Amino acid sequence: MAASGALPVVDLAPFFTDGDEGGASRARATEAVRQACRTHGFFRVVNHGVPAHLMARALELSSAFFALPDDDKARARAPEGSEAPLPAGYARQPAHSADKNEYLLVFGPKLGFNVYPAEPSGFREAVEECYTKLTELGLLVQEVLNECMDLPPGFLTDYNSDRSFDFLAALRYFPATEEEDNGISAHEDGNCITFVIQDGVGGLEVLNDDGDWVPAEPVEGSIIVNLGDVIQVLSNNKLKSATHRVVRKPVHRHSFVFFFNIHGAKWIEPLPEFTAKIGEAARYRGFVYNEYMQLRMRNKTHPPARPEDVVHITHYAI
Numbered sequence: 001m002a003a004s005g006a007l008p009v010v011d012l013a014p015f016f017t018d019g020d021e022g023g024a025s026r027a028r029a030t031e032a033v034r035q036a037c038r039t040h041g042f043f044r045v046v047n048h049g050v051p052a053h054l055m056a057r058a059l060e061l062s063s064a065f066f067a068l069p070d071d072d073k074a075r076a077r078a079p080e081g082s083e084a085p086l087p088a089g090y091a092r093q094p095a096h097s098a099d100k101n102e103y104l105l106v107f108g109p110k111l112g113f114n115v116y117p118a119e120p121s122g123f124r125e126a127v128e129e130c131y132t133k134l135t136e137l138g139l140l141v142q143e144v145l146n147e148c149m150d151l152p153p154g155f156l157t158d159y160n161s162d163r164s165f166d167f168l169a170a171l172r173y174f175p176a177t178e179e180e181d182n183g184i185s186a187h188e189d190g191n192c193i194t195f196v197i198q199d200g201v202g203g204l205e206v207l208n209d210d211g212d213w214v215p216a217e218p219v220e221g222s223i224i225v226n227l228g229d230v231i232q233v234l235s236n237n238k239l240k241s242a243t244h245r246v247v248r249k250p251v252h253r254h255s256f257v258f259f260f261n262i263h264g265a266k267w268i269e270p271l272p273e274f275t276a277k278i279g280e281a282a283r284y285r286g287f288v289y290n291e292y293m294q295l296r297m298r299n300k301t302h303p304p305a306r307p308e309d310v311v312h313i314t315h316y317a318i
């Protein structure tokens with residue numbers, strides 16, 4: 001495990017080579033992920049299978065899209081009555097939100113939920129190619145996590161076999177002002193595993209155990225990975241869903257955030273491997289994932305006046 005910026009770096013190359021020779025390097029990479037998940041809950045992956053030129057092109061086209069006049073962007077808003085788990089297409093954080101960004105939400109290309117802008121040309125293709133590659137990466141990292149968690153082979157792949165709740169957000173953060181610079185307030189992700197592709201501006205930060213904010217600096221071609229609440233609950237807090245935020249800079253920042261998720265109907269509770277089998281008490285009561293997703297959505301659409309009323313995974317803590 002090497003360090004670049006402050007985050008652990010995991011080289012996934014061994015997972016793309018066959019044969020016994022890769023075995024030892026695969027074990028080393030798995031160990032690096034295990035360490036990173038127990039401490040930071042955040043790491044950087046390289047040689048991850050998503051081509052650098054594709055990420056760069058998608059970011060460039062995303063920047064061209066968000067630079068369009070508001071009326072043009074508004075044409076990519078979600079249609080009424082869509083069955084999508086969350087509204088697909090273009091949206092901007094409500095004016096009363098502390099988060100200052102706009103975004104385009106994209107679900108699996110084959111699900112038929114997506115709304116794309118007419119311009120710039122090639123945007124849809126680049127986004128969908130990223131989506132496909134990030135899904136493959138999600139499946140790979142999930143297998144590595146399965147190993148890190150000492151679960152029976154293939155457990156997570158079977159448990160989380162439905163890909164219809166995964167989504168990709170193309171985000172643009174507005175430039176900071178003299179008065180304030182919040183892009184996304186401190187939070188934990190609710191899903192399983194998150195992947196962040198970012199431009200060179202910076203601003204994503206992770207809270208470490210000492211209470212310091214550590215920048216997840218942009219390193220070209222790399223992808224930032226963090227775990228979400230579902231993994232924290234399944235592992236009964238052995239793996240961490242890290243607190244992070246985005247601080248705005250003097251210029252626009254663009255990122256793609258892929259939420260490798262779990263189906264809304266799934267029942268989530270600490271697994272026996274982390275409770276009964278090792279004589280530990282469950283730290284969460286079970287819940288249907290969609291209920292948690294809806295509560296989190298409400299945090300955004302109707303931000304509570306008191307910060308302590310924002311729903312976190314602690315809502316289900318025992």
Ligand SMILES: O=C(O)CCC(=O)C(=O)O
Binds near residue numbers: 184198245257
């Ligand atoms: O834009 C980023 O770098 C991260 C955004 C984020 O944390 C989120 O959307 O949950």
Ligand SMILES: [Fe+2]
Binds near residue numbers: 187188194244
């Ligand atoms: Fe996040």
